[in-house]
Amino acid sequence: MKYLSIILVVSLSCLTFNLEAQKMPEALEIIEKVDANMVSKTSIVESKMVIQGRRKSRTVVSKGYAEGDKKSFTEYLAPARERGTKMLKLDNKLWIYSPSTDRTIQLSGHMLRQSVMGSDLSYEDMMEDRELTDVYDAKVTGQDTLDGRKTWVLELNAKVDDVSYAKRKMWVDQERFVPLKEDLFAKSGELLKRIILSDFTKTEGRWYPGKINFKDMLKSGKGTDFIVVKIEFDPEILPYIFSKAFLRK
Amino acid sequence: MIQFLLKGILRDKSRSILPIIVVSIGVALTVVLSAYMKGAFGDMIDQNARFKTGHVKIMTKAYAENKAQLPNDLALLEVDKLMESLDKYFPEMEWVNRIRFGGLIDVPDAQGESKGQGPAAGIAINLFDPESGEVQRMNIESSMVKGTMPQQSGEAIIGNDFAEKLNLKIGDEITYFGTTMNGSMTFQNFIVSGTIRFGAAAMDRGAIVVDISDAQKMLDMENGTGELLGFSKLNIYEDEKVKLLADKFNEKYADDPDEFAPIMLPLREQNNLGEMIDYSNYMSVIFIFIFVFAMSIVLWNTGLLGGLRRYQEFGIRLALGEAKGMIYRRLIMEAVLIGMIGSMVGTLIGLAGSYYLQIVGIDISGYMENSTMLMPSVLRAKVTPELFFIGFIPGLLAMVFGNMLSGIGIYKRETASLFKELEV
Numbered sequence: 202m203k204y205l206s207i208i209l210v211v212s213l214s215c216l217t218f219n220l221e222a223q224k225m226p227e228a229l230e231i232i233e234k235v236d237a238n239m240v241s242k243t244s245i246v247e248s249k250m251v252i253q254g255r256r257k258s259r260t261v262v263s264k265g266y267a268e269g270d271k272k273s274f275t276e277y278l279a280p281a282r283e284r285g286t287k288m289l290k291l292d293n294k295l296w297i298y299s300p301s302t303d304r305t306i307q308l309s310g311h312m313l314r315q316s317v318m319g320s321d322l323s324y325e326d327m328m329e330d331r332e333l334t335d336v337y338d339a340k341v342t343g344q345d346t347l348d349g350r351k352t353w354v355l356e357l358n359a360k361v362d363d364v365s366y367a368k369r370k371m372w373v374d375q376e377r378f379v380p381l382k383e384d385l386f387a388k389s390g391e392l393l394k395r396i397i398l399s400d401f402t403k404t405e406g407r408w409y410p411g412k413i414n415f416k417d418m419l420k421s422g423k424g425t426d427f428i429v430v431k432i433e434f435d436p437e438i439l440p441y442i443f444s445k446a447f448l449r450k
Numbered sequence: 451m452i453q454f455l456l457k458g459i460l461r462d463k464s465r466s467i468l469p470i471i472v473v474s475i476g477v478a479l480t481v482v483l484s485a486y487m488k489g490a491f492g493d494m495i496d497q498n499a500r501f502k503t504g505h506v507k508i509m510t511k512a513y514a515e516n517k518a519q520l521p522n523d524l525a526l527l528e529v530d531k532l533m534e535s536l537d538k539y540f541p542e543m544e545w546v547n548r549i550r551f552g553g554l555i556d557v558p559d560a561q562g563e564s565k566g567q568g569p570a571a572g573i574a575i576n577l578f579d580p581e582s583g584e585v586q587r588m589n590i591e592s593s594m595v596k597g598t599m600p601q602q603s604g605e606a607i608i609g610n611d612f613a614e615k616l617n618l619k620i621g622d623e624i625t626y627f628g629t630t631m632n633g634s635m636t637f638q639n640f641i642v643s644g645t646i647r648f649g650a651a652a653m654d655r656g657a658i659v660v661d662i663s664d665a666q667k668m669l670d671m672e673n674g675t676g677e678l679l680g681f682s683k684l685n686i687y688e689d690e691k692v693k694l695l696a697d698k699f700n701e702k703y704a705d706d707p708d709e710f711a712p713i714m715l716p717l718r719e720q721n722n723l724g725e726m727i728d729y730s731n732y733m734s735v736i737f738i739f740i741f742v743f744a745m746s747i748v749l750w751n752t753g754l755l756g757g758l759r760r761y762q763e764f765g766i767r768l769a770l771g772e773a774k775g776m777i778y779r780r781l782i783m784e785a786v787l788i789g790m791i792g793s794m795v796g797t798l799i800g801l802a803g804s805y806y807l808q809i810v811g812i813d814i815s816g817y818m819e820n821s822t823m824l825m826p827s828v829l830r831a832k833v834t835p836e837l838f839f840i841g842f843i844p845g846l847l848a849m850v851f852g853n854m855l856s857g858i859g860i861y862k863r864e865t866a867s868l869f870k871e872l873e874v
């Protein structure tokens with residue numbers, strides 16, 4: 202009788218485990234759905250970046266154009282100190298144009314790891330917009346509930362070397378297939394950044410966050426809020442926008 | 451008696467040559483090493499004070515916590531009021547503003563595109579007001595390799611190696627790119643008025659020196675400064691006095707919960723210089739201890755050998771009725787004379803060596819290429835009055851101790867067996 206009970210318990214456990222395993226979708230499938238939501242062929246985003254410094258907060262307004270993961274162009278519109286500053290990313294190169302000095306400077310090396318305008322984002326973070334499936338191997342590690350929404354918990358490990366974060370942990374909404382939270386880790390396993398996405402709206406058939414909070418875990422403070430004011434998916438963008446000559450226009 | 455002993459020492463050279471050589475070498479080494487350590491540590495501390503720490507430094511509490519990162523967003527504001535109060539309450543000190551900043555120096559080509567760039571290690575000081583004494587304090591004029599001092603706003607001095615690497619000429623334009631204290635991007639064009647080589651690798655790498663007013667404007671730090679440095683008007687760092695001064699200043703803000711309240715750090719509490727100061731003070735004592743200990747053992751051994759050689763002589767003197775105490779005392783007096791001669795010779799050699807090292811120094815720049823520590827590239831000795839006795843007294847003592855130990859054997863001689871020992 203005793204052995205029968207043990208066999209029964211073990212069998213039930215295996216059955217439960219198998220059922221759970223069957224319920225878990227493939228990580229790749231989830232990631233592809235996330236990419237389908239978050240990545241578009243082209244996009245134009247008007248946004249506000251609320252930078253909460255230790256002394257005071259600042260809001261930087263910008264308009265960004267992007268084509269795939271290779272080209273992007275951002276023009277800063279406010280405050281006055283920033284107005285007219287432009288950034289161009291082509292492949293893995295980044296140029297910044299300053300109207301006050303009429304100079305275009307290419308950023309490279311350690312400067313790419315610096316904070317953008319005192320925010321919790323680095324230039325590298327801004328440049329990194331490759332599709333997750335291109336950069337990471339993913340596996341589903343469990344389920345969780347965030348703000349009342351059921352999520353898949355994914356662990357992503359980098360499969361390429363030129364990546365800012367060697368490991369990511371992502372909480373993906375089970376219904377909308379958008380990430381609700383991400384923890385970004387260094388190779389050493391240290392938590393470097395936390396991203397919390399909220400205020401989702403459905404635009405042109407896609408769920409997209411209206412607010413993204415970036416928090417550099419190595420700095421004190423409340424982090425930086427990236428607020429999407431307006432977004433257009435797959436608009437036509439004239440090619441000259443992604444040229445160095447346009448920086449001076 | 452002294453004349454008699456001197457004659458004995460000079461005529462019986464085997465009694466004096468070896469101990470004199472040993473004492474001379476030891477004394478000379480002590481003098482040279484003491485002078486070198488004093489000079490080297492003194493230079494390091496002085497250079498750190500002038501370039502980085504001041505005799506005291508005032509920052510905000512938040513800045514002080516992360517000062518290695520030069521967090522100008524946590525800088526001191528309303529500096530004029532603070533300066534007024536400092537001048538009033540601490541008139542024995544001179545106060546100067548400095549801003550250190552990082553970023554990028556970009557050199558444009560004819561089309562305005564980046565021709566070359568490198569990381570900037572910027573320092574902003576008062577270049578235009580001679581009363582601030584900053585130009586002299588940082589040896590800027592004597593460190594200039596090419597060009598002239600900035601004459602007006604918008605001019606900068608840059609590191610000579612960087613200028614050569616990018617083939618920059620005097621009058622060329624460079625662009626500084628960095629972050630303001632509010633986190634905004636900042637771009638500023640400067641005309642290169644001159645190039646500089648401080649001689650300290652940590653300072654020369656990416657150096658850009660600009661006037662403080664330019665930096666304040668460029669970094670949105672009007673009436674602000676990253677660091678406020680205080681220097682004694684006598685230009686002498688007095689550890690105790692400075693500590694009291696810092697305690698007095700900090701007492702005022704001890705209960706202030708504001709993370710941007712000022713805090714004063716004395717030199718010894720910055721860049722691990724406290725350990726260096728203590729080390730520098732103890733160094734001579736350590737040398738003397740090692741010297742006296744090691745030399746006493748060597749000279750004890752020499753005395754024992756001498757004692758063996760003079761075994762028969764002491765035996766005869768005892769047999770003739772000379773008291774053991776008398777022989778022992780004369781042996782010690784001989785040691786005093788030999789010690790004095792050796793110490794004088796050693797001190798002279800040591801002083802000559804120290805003077806040579808004071809003038810020529812030892813070039814360590816080859817070992818400092820990747821160093822972030824602020825150190826002079828040539829370490830020099832410093833000849834001070836204490837060198838005249840720092841080796842002399844231990845030399846004398848070592849010789850006397852050595853002979854006192856070896857001379858104890860005299861008391862073990864038995865008068866009854868003297869004739870047997872002497873085979874008379």
